[in-house]
Amino acid sequence: MQFKIALCQMLVSPIKENNISHARSLIRGAAEKGSKLVVLPEMWCCPYSMKTLRDHAEDIEAKSSPSISMLSEAAAYHKITIVGGSIPEKSGGKLFNTCCVLGPDGEIKAKHRKLHLFDMDLPGESFRESDTFAYGDGPTIVDTEVGKIGIGICHDIRFPELSILYRLRGAHLICFPGAFNMSTGELLWELMQRSRAVDNQLFVAACSPARDPDVNSDYMIWGHSSLVGPFGEIIATTGHEEDVVIGEIDYSILQTRRENLPLEKQKRGDIYQLIDHSSGK
């Protein structure tokens, strides 16, 4: 299977309605260029600021989420698959960092709640996502019109076991909506995308918001959304400004790479193994 994927590295404003209509127009542009899969970034409907996230939380289960309604309409209108970045989701008195996957019929095919919350303590800089969000409780892999896709949100990329699990369950591609910051982005963002792709011999797509240098935020975004192939090759990428990165995915290359280097066969399952405690969602 061969298709175009678009990563919408959008500039996020403090006004939700503007973000929703802006995301809609980026999706339209990507679909008009022939993209069959469109990925949005982590926290595209509001700024990624722990101070204001709660005010923007939406109830996805009650079907009263303006962000997800827009994604559903867009997916059905253009007949595409959308990995809907993430939004703050309120559910059962808790807040989650949640990604929905929409199919070409506009239905939600999967919902992934961020599993690993980003708590960071660097000299002079700390960030605690776990003070605001609750933890998701399982991996998410979904069968779509554009292949089998594993979902992780940003910090989820740092935990190789999650990606290994997706590979074991047959993923062709892992999508990571993310929002790495200036302290971690330069050294780690691309390194981790390439590592997950190479470890598991699959495609990795990582989509960030654009950096807003003027924003008075507690979190400056790194940007650099990219598509990486199974040999660690960067297929398409960008800088830190708003952009829609379009790349071509050809899944036949997965088989070639897996034959070139049959890592699955060469693994020493007699010495080490991944224990899967999840229910198989």
Ligand SMILES: NC(=O)CC(=O)C(=O)O
């Ligand atoms: N949003 C995040 O999870 C950020 C992250 O992981 C980082 O390194 O920055």
